[in-house]
Amino acid sequence: MKSTSVFMICLSLIFFGAAPALSATLYESVCYLITRQQDVNDCLILLNQDSRITSATNYHDLSKFILELAATTARSVYAYLIKEGSDFPNDQAIRQCASVFYPATIVGFENALAKLDKNDPQSAKNYIQAAGNGPGLCEKALQGEKFFNPPMTVRNNQVFVLSEAALLSVSHLT
Helix, strand or coil: CHHHHHHHHHHHHHHHHHHHHHHCCHHHHHHCCCCCHHHHHHHHHHHHCCHHHHCCCCHHHHHHHHHHHHHHHHHHHHHHHHHHHHHCCCCHHHHHHHHHHHHHHHHHHHHHHHHHHCCCHHHHHHHHHHHHHHHHHHHHHHHHCCCCCHHHHHHHHHHHHHHHHHHHHHHCCC
16 A cells, blocks of 8 residues: 555656646757756747747757757847947957857858758757857957957857757757
């Protein structure tokens, strides 16, 4: 009798512990795989803005939509960096972010999309990983020059989080 009660309690805990994950949408389940809690929250907010992402029913489509959002966001950051570069023409970090890191990030996301369309998720993952390095390298360059720019830090983090989400989504295809 005691072992049956213990078994039922354990079974209940397992069921109720898994219940939030079972009710999560596809994009939410990808965000919940991110390890840093703040990045999970940022992921949910970023991905929730695109109705194609929130209504995706398979990982291929979800991955494609996340990559498209990531590329668009990276292009927006690039445009911001070009503007900042004209405002601060002597800032080496901004110049490096605009001429090296973000162009590589954009190309990485575009190449990942092309590989995804060719049903080559492993190569897509490799390009996503490379693209995800750009925001961190940009942030490191900015901090190295003591260039305090909170909006740029937010933008770098957004692109990084989108790269994490894209990588986790594509990983379901391999």
